[in-house]
Every structure is written in C-alpha cells, then in structure tokens.
Amino acid sequence: MERLISRQSFAHDAAAPSIAAERVTVRFDGTVALDDVSFEIAPGERVAVVGPNGAGKSTLFRVIAGVLRPSSGRLTLYGGSPEEHICVAFVPQRTHIDLHFPVNVRDVVLMGRTGRLGLLRRPGRADRRMVEECMELVGVADLAERRIGELSGGQQQRVFIARALAQEAQLMLMDEPLTGLDVNSQDEIYRILDEMRARGVTVLVATHDLGQAAHCYDRVMLLNRRLLGIGAAEEVFTSDLLGQAYGERLRLADLPAALAWGDACCHGEDE
C-alpha cells in the first residue's frame, strides 16, 4: 500500500541509455508490427521517427511507454523495464482526444501530477505551483481557464507538453505533433523542444516530414516494421533505404526536394 500511496519513480541508472531496444518484436494475431528492432538512444537526444503508415511507429511508442509488451526481445528505459517508470510522457495526436471533454487547460496540465501523487492523494500547493510554472514555460498560462476544445492545434500541443513537464517526464513521445500547424506554431514547439533538450529530456517524434526530420533532430530513425537505419540524416535518408521504406514512389527524383523542404522549422538555429 505504501508503494501505491507515494509512488517514487524507478531509480535511473545514470550510465544507462535512456532507451535500449534489443531485438524487439511485436506480433498482433500473426501480423508482425515490429520485427527485430534494436537501437540505443542517449539521454537528451532528440530523434525523429520516420516511416510510412503502418510502419510500426505507434507500436514502438506504445512499447516504450510501457503499455504494450513486446512479443519477444527486450526494451529498457534507463536500465529498467518501461512499466516501472512514470517519467514517460505521451503527447497525443490532436485527433486522439475528445474536444468536448469538460476540462480546462489547467485541469489537463494537472493530470500530469496524477502518477506522481499516487492513489487517494489530492494535489497540494506545490503541485499547483508547478502546474502554473509549466504553463508559463510553454506560454499557455493566459489560456489556463479555457476549455481544451476551444484551443487551436498549436496551443493544444503546447498544453500537452506542459502536462509532460508537470509529469517531470524524462522521456517524451510525440505522435505527429506538428501536423496541421502553421509555421509560427511549429517554431514555437521547436523552441520548447530545445529547452527540453537543455534539461536532458529525451524526445522521440513520429513525423511524416522528412525535411524537418533531417534538419531539426539529432538523429533520425527510419522504420518500416524493421529498423532500416538510425543515425545522421545523410546516412539514413539514402535513396536505397528510403526506397525500402516507401517503395519506388520516393526514390531519386523526390529525394532532394524532400530534404530541402523543411528549412522553415529551425529559424532559431540558423540565425
């Protein structure tokens, strides 16, 4: 009961990678969603996870978040099993949430404290102060009283990031966070992600945008059920590997264009 009431995060092995996957395989009813995937990601890294629809990006995220067990293989976070951690935050796609739900921005950010508090404990003054700070940090403090469904897509993403901060997340998984956002909102999100990198938070972002993946991340991971490559964009986004991921569609002709797209994303770094 003690463990339930005040739950501490699993002690992190400082020397261990934030994520280590060893031959992770996930099967659903005979179809293979992830096939023999192995990689390591260091604390504080920002990695883009790229691949076609059905490539297993969400499956991988669910394994990392500790809500799905691999059929075989092993995945550890900071040396421990994912279920032991309450420092993994999932930032959902906009379509994933019910926009009519009666919660305001402050309520949503406060949800991040749920796991830290444990059962039967109510949030105290320290929790509430932390929620205000997290909202300040991502620039949604002035929206605190607004219903979540009334916000724009970019504002919602920032609220979910604030919730991850309130959760004291060390590892953040973001599913298509920038889809449908205008350039200013995207810049704002990248500014926040830079801040999180400075705090040592590891961030994995699933994206379809190869250009941004190449320019705005430390490394890219190319996934099509199997791990086709992980590393610098120049090494991974080769016509051969992209061909294996996307088929012939994205071969030679589109490639330079794809990589040239997304300069808009990193104004801060270029200037």
Place this chain on the structure above:
Amino acid sequence: MPSFMDLLLQPLSHPFMVRGLIAAVLVGVVCAILGAYVVLRGMAFLGDALAHSILPGVAIGYLIGGGARGPLFWWGMAAGIVTALGIGAISRQGEIKEDTAIGVIFAGMLALGVALISTTRSYSVDLAHFMFGDVLGVSSGDLVLTAVFGALVLAIVFAFYKEFLVYAFDPLLAATLRVPTRFFRYLLLVMLAVTIVISLQTVGVALMVAMLVTPAATALLLTRRLPAMMGLSAALGAFSAIAGLYLSYYVNVASGAAIVLIATALFVLAFVVAPGRGVLWRLVSRDAYHRT
C-alpha cells in the same frame, strides 16, 4: 382553489409518496453523477445493456422467493456484477467488436429474464414492475439499501476523482501515468451495476439509461469543467425526480416515465438554448457572421 403550497404539500400526506420521493431523489443524484462518466466514456449502450442484463437475476430471485420482494435486491446485485465483469472480459479479448458483444449479451439476458418471469401467473404485472419501476412501492428497507449503496458509489467517485478523470479523458495517458486502468475500468462497471440495481425500483430496467445519461448530457451542454458538470447533473437528476413524481401524482401517469420525460424536456431545452453551444445560439451567430 388550492394554493401552490397545498399542491406541493398535499401528496406528502401519503407515506408512500414521501418514501418514493426520497428514493427518487437519491437515485436521481447517484445516477446523474456516475452518469457524467457514462456520457464522457461513451458507455450509454453499455449502461442500457447492463440494466437489462439484471432482469434474469431478479427473475430467478423472484421465482425462488415465491414473489417476496426483499431478496430481489441481492439477486439483482449479483446478476449485475457478474454481467459487468463479463462485459469487461469480453470487450478485452478483441475478437468481437465491443458493441456487438454487448448487443448479444443484452438481448440474450433480456430474453432469459422475460422467459423466466413468464412462467409466473401474474406475468404482466410483475414484468411491468421490473421494466418500468414501481417507485411508490418502495419500502423503508429499500430506502436504507439505496442510501447505503448510493453513498458508497459517491464516496468512490470522490476518492478516485483524479484517476477517473484521467482514465475518462484519455485511457492511454492514464496507462502511461501508471494509473491501474484495468482496475478502474472494472470498478466503473461494478459501480454502474450497483447504481442500476438501486435504481431498479424507481425507474425500472427499460428507462434506466435515461437516468444515467440524460441529466449528465444536459449538464455537459451547460458547463465547462467536470465538477460543475457533476454538480449540475445531480441537481437536474434530483429536480427531474421530484417534478416527475408530482407530475405522476397529479396527471396520473407512470412515475418512472414521468421522471424521464422531465429530464428529457430539460435536455431538449438546453440543446436549443445552451449559451455558446445550443442550436439557437449557432443560428444567431451564423446570422451575425453573414451580416458582417
């Protein structure tokens, strides 16, 4: 001509009316608060099915007890909890879609209940009581059970408020926050079963879902945060119960139906005039938009 106060007080001279009012208000409040989660999680069909699935349990108790009303509560409770756990288990295995599974169990259990009750001589009267309730037949013992179990349900809703909120908002988030989601899913189903059983005599099996869903849906249209939604839902549930019983007394319509009709009228009203979200509001703001 009687004054308004006379109209209000006159029915209270009958003890069965007083007991009925207390029962209806208790049930109205508990259903309306738990109903907030039923509405937000999209469990209306499940709630309806669960209510109908209690019928065979009640019928067996009725047959065994030779028509005694006392033990029916416990038979209904047992049937409700077994069905709640069964639905929880079936919808987890994923071979059959959840709403299909619920539909199969729901109709099958209802048929079993009707078949069992049809073996009694007073078939149609008994069936009508179970299907549509008999709030004016509530005994003092029933009232005590309703109050105790209703208070238990509300205490659980209050104690696990933050967990239920996260679970209802986003089960995946709840899982990553290490909230035991399976436990809370089953707990919600069992609480639903208990609430349905204590409401059985007030509104009956067939109209149960209205008590769970309608006040909460009305409140959702008019509020912005969950505590306010629950509070308003409870007030609407209590008001519908009282107004429904008075309507039933003076117009001589079935009490369960009268309660549900009041609740439905309030919903329609909110649906039309809710500020910011009602139909009327949208029409007006569209006009304003066209004029500019």
